[in-house]
Amino acid sequence: MELREYTLLGEKVYRQRLDNGLEILVDVRPEYGKQFAFFATRYGGMNLRFRSEDGHWVDTPAGVAHFLEHKMFDSEEGNVLQIMAANGAVDNAFTAAAITGYYFECTRGFEENLHTLLSFVSTPYFTKESVDKEQGIIAQEIRMCLDDPDIEVYYQLMETMYQNHPVRVRVAGSEASIAQITPEVLYRCHEAFYCPENMVLCVAGAVDPERVTALAQQVLPDTRGHLGQVDLGEQEPAAVSCAYVEREMPVSVPVFELGIKGIPAPAGQELRQQLVGELVCDVLFGSSAPLYTKLYEDGLINGNFGGDYEAVPGCAYLMAGGESRDPRAVRDAVVAEAQRLCRDGIDPNLWNRLKKAAYGSMVRRLNSLEDTCIELAQNYFRNEDYFHFPQCFQSIEWEDAKTLLEQWCVPERVALSVVCPVGTAGQERWE
Amino acid sequence: MERFHKTLAEGVELVMTQTKQFKTGVFSVTLTTPLQEDTATAYALIPDVLYRGSRMHPNIESLSAATDELYGASLGPAVRQRGESQSVGFQCSFIDDHYALDGMAVLEPALALVGEILLDPYTVDGVFDAEFVSSEGSNLADRIAARINDKRGWSIFRLVQEMCSQERYAVDKLGDAQRARAMTAEELWQHYQTLLAHSHVTFYYGGSAELDRVEQAITRSFAPLLQDRQAPVECQVVAKPEHEQVREVTDVLDVTQGKLALGFRTGGIAVNHPQLPALLVCNALYGGTAHSKLFTNVREKMSLCYFASSLLDKIKGLMVVSSGVEFSKFSVAREAILSQLEAIRQGEFTEEEMQAAIRSVINALVSRKDSQGLMEDDCVTTSLTGGDPTQVDDLAQQVEQVRKEDVVAVAQVLGLDTIYYLTGEEA
Structure with missing residues (x-):
């Protein structure tokens, strides 16, 4: 062996x-x-x-x-x-x-x-x-x-x-x-x-x-x-087919999921893109990033809000969801924050500590034999060696995150899905 | 793996597991006091309020920035009950120095952060911030009120409350919702001072660091706690029911499925008792696994219950059977549950059932050592209940030695104390 x-x-x-x-x-x-x-x-x-x-x-x-x-x-x-x-x-x-x-x-x-x-x-x-x-x-x-x-x-x-x-x-x-x-x-x-x-x-x-x-x-x-x-079907267009979809269900507060349709990573870059994508989520939606605190204080999100990077062969996307009385405002704030970050850059201290926290939580997961085996298997399937993540982390710079934000966070790639209380479809926001 | 147990001052101890098994270290500080109606609410609330901000990190955002800096350390308040004692404090898990990419030491700053949160809170006019107290007070009240949402947990909680109504064990470790909402910053501040001065203190560390290094970090970050104190840890084991007749209690709620819970005293068998291994096997055989008598007979064969299982509070010496039953089947289910116990008392179980029970207890005990969080709980509990925390691993070996007659003997001393019915409005 x-x-x-x-x-x-x-x-x-x-x-x-x-x-x-x-x-x-x-x-x-x-x-x-x-x-x-x-x-x-x-x-x-x-x-x-x-x-x-x-x-x-x-x-x-x-x-x-x-x-x-x-x-x-x-x-x-x-x-x-x-x-x-x-x-x-x-x-x-x-x-x-x-x-x-x-x-x-x-x-x-x-x-x-x-x-x-x-x-x-x-x-x-x-x-x-x-x-x-x-x-x-x-x-x-x-x-x-x-x-x-x-x-x-x-x-x-x-x-x-x-x-x-x-x-x-x-x-x-x-x-x-x-x-x-x-x-x-x-x-x-x-x-x-x-x-x-x-x-x-x-x-x-x-x-x-x-x-x-x-x-x-x-x-x-x-x-x-x-x-x-x-x-896996015909070539997938870059854009989402509809920017906003909603339906009614018996819920007390609207439930939403915001999606940003990304670009699948080239072969050999999948683990790296996943780490970059997860860091972008921490920067954009994470609980210790500035936007989260602002949305929370404005009452637009609650403690259930969170997001992640997802990828399967042929597609990659970012997702963030939770409960909100005004999901459109959350979406607009996320897109605006992405644009602001691309324009103004990020505070290097914030970037470094988000990277540290993300790395630490990956190391922590290795305590679990279950999580370790599942990650090893999923990364084998995409020809990646999961245990190379520390080296991968060290090579990631803000420029990588910025490139991803610039390419992905554009209006035609963003979709918002809402499940709203019965009898309230078509409303702008819910009080 | 090596374990240490050291007294740092009277009523202040350090329990430690030194191991390189994990990528992370776990640290906890636990303040233990007698569980009492007058103080339970305040003591349960204190860690939540402390966790809102310290003098140096006065809000959630700056606290979370501080944990991010420590490679995403996870830090949180904990409230636990052990017998008639209430334990409150913080648990923190952080990556081992060995894995820090920039070679920084994580242990010392992590302990310093926990010490700062516990001992150097954000204050306004010399007391806690009133806004922190009122919002955390209402969060705590919501948590207390939400207990009833989980009907299975609620039925066990109510059974134990009724069964131990003459013991302080029945006091809710989270306290009382009304008191939580009414708590003022001044009042809570007084309780906080009392808690720091008069509680029994247990520090726990599990990870790769040496004892000396951990002790030094504790000395630096927790100096005010390292003073002698008279702080008894209370746990009263009542060997058998104190009334001749089995008590029966019924609650009516808007539920569609009934709950039936039976409470037993374990004849004085509890932690640090020589018959504890046999009690663990007896419980597994009776209702602790998917192979148990309750599961295979009462649930599967007789289809009397949606679920039926038994669990132990091995600190207090209680065994509880919990089941979900149609209202109309309460009495037949109760008789079936009791007859399965009677079968064990008569020795009516196969060698195969016995071995499956032993395997499942050992599997559960051995697996606990693969979790830093469970190991922390085991070590702290053992030291608080007067056992030797460096010997916690011996239990699995003792379970191996349990024989059929040991299980029968234990089953015979189990004494039914109280039966609880949760029934619907339409029943």
């Missing part, structure tokens, strides 16, 4: 690419009592159209990646959750736009649990009966989300920011779309995206990396399989 040492962070990661294409990353933490394993595929809610082994393009229903994740927990031996719990392990999974991940943590019987994890994720077992039953369960989950203003305001924003890119599609799908899912669809998606070369296994804790590799070789197929080629 290859050993990479990161002296600034005091971390050691063993890596190996198996013959079947699977990448294994083991962050050895000898002092930890628990072990954590994360097994993920580069496949999520946005990967709906792909070319299958026979060369044909296949369109799959929205929500299939999430549905598949739920169904992977069925095995011929029974429900995997219960099998693992009996062995003292706690396991779970999640599906996002570009990734599906399965994980567990335990303090004993690590190898047995890892064996179970690798084997259930790589062994599809679907029946018509269980798929039908799951449709009912997921339909309920979807209905529950429809009542959630935070989720609604987010997808309303994504739909207006992106015209072609499937990041606009709900990860869980809709009741109508998941009704089209059959065992055959699930087998097909599993075959196209759960092949070892599309996956990564990240482990952290006091473990023997060689044993992890040996187990993966033993449990997983030897062959590479056939990875589906993904279509």
Whole structure:
């Protein structure tokens, strides 16, 4: 195995690419009592159209990646959750736009649990009966989300920011779309995206990396399989399709999400752009930046206000949201602040301390084995080495943030999504 | 990993875990006083008001600039209850010096900032800023009032209040909403002086620094606290119910799902008691995990409850069963819950159930050591309750040794004290 040492962070990661294409990353933490394993595929809610082994393009229903994740927990031996719990392990999974991940943590019987994890994720077992039953369960989950203003305001924003890119599609799908899912669809998606070369296994804790590799070789197929080629839609225009969208829901105060449609980072720059983007968020919306205090004192935002940088293959954007009686005023203030910063520059003391705070919180996250493994996996999928973030940080200057602000914070790239109280659509502001 | 426990003055102690496991250090200062109705509100409010500003950093913006400078240190007030004691103070987590890009020492300035916030507040006319006191007072009152929003938490809170109505344990650690709203700056200032002079002081540090260095930083930043003090830490364990009949209490609220909570005394088994490991296993077996008797039988097989689990207050010596039940099923659910305990008392459980319970307790105990925050709580609690905080890790080994007869013996001393029903207006 290859050993990479990161002296600034005091971390050691063993890596190996198996013959079947699977990448294994083991962050050895000898002092930890628990072990954590994360097994993920580069496949999520946005990967709906792909070319299958026979060369044909296949369109799959929205929500299939999430549905598949739920169904992977069925095995011929029974429900995997219960099998693992009996062995003292706690396991779970999640599906996002570009990734599906399965994980567990335990303090004993690590190898047995890892064996179970690798084997259930790589062994599809679907029946018509269980798929039908799951449709009912997921339909309920979807209905529950429809009542959630935070989720609604987010997808309303994504739909207006992106015209072609499937990041606009709900990860869980809709009741109508998941009704089209059959065992055959699930087998097909599993075959196209759960092949070892599309996956990564990240482990952290006091473990023997060689044993992890040996187990993966033993449990997983030897062959590479056939990875589906993904279509993410036509070229996405720079502008948002509509600058303002709103709908009514039973909320007491309007909920809003402000989006700034950005430019995806070129290959090899994704981690760096993420750090720059996060710093821009701290400068623009962060609680120790001047605009935040001003908006707070003017009663335009409350303690729920916050923002972040987001990116998936083919798109990158900034988002900030919360509750406000006047979301348009918040938007205007953010855009004006971006222009002011580009014009006047930033107080170097403020810039330096925001950088320090951002760096410190990234270091702090490494205390968590869960967060560490998920970051390692996501960065592997974009060909980045997450543990290079300290060097990346040191190379970032205000000019980088300014360039991003100048290119992104222009009116045609800004969209505002609002969920307002019932009977109040069309108002300018809410008192 | 090495642990230290040192007395800095009478009633002032330092507990420390030296380890290179983490990227961050954790520091806390805890002021402990007897939990009393007259002072609980003020003491709970003091850290919130202090956290609004110090003399050198007089507002939230400048305080947050100061924490940013320390590589984004996270700092916050804490109010905790341990038995009949109320602990208030601050916890701070900051990156280890080793990871600071500019080679700065973070430990000393971080402790200095906590010391400044605790001991050198922003004042107006010699007392707290009245605006800070009134806005934080109403925030605290809102938090107290919001307890009822979580019906499960509320049912446990109410059960314990009723069960311990003759003990000071029933006093809310956050105090009283009306008192919080009515608090004046002068009144709070008086309480603050009393708190500093008469509380038991516990400093905790977990991280890579040496004992000497931590002690020096404390001496520099907390000098006024390093004076001898007579400050008892109170915790009264009541071994068994003091009334023959089980008490029953019912509250009516506008709820659609009923809550049933049962409170037990643990026969005097609590922290630092030789039978504590067996009690932990007994609780896991009964209702502490997804494999427990309550979960598999009462919830899954009999479908009597939406949830049913048991939890321990191992400082006070209480076990509480908490469940969500349809109004019409209250009595059948209560009997089912009690019959599962009876089964354990009769030794009716398999070796597999026993081992799953032991595994889950050990897993939980071992995992706590991977969290600096939980380790802080364990060490401070142990030292406040008269235990040896350098020995907190021995518990997992003792759990390993627990045998079936130990669990049966513990189950037999559990004494049902009070039953609480939260029912709906339409029931």
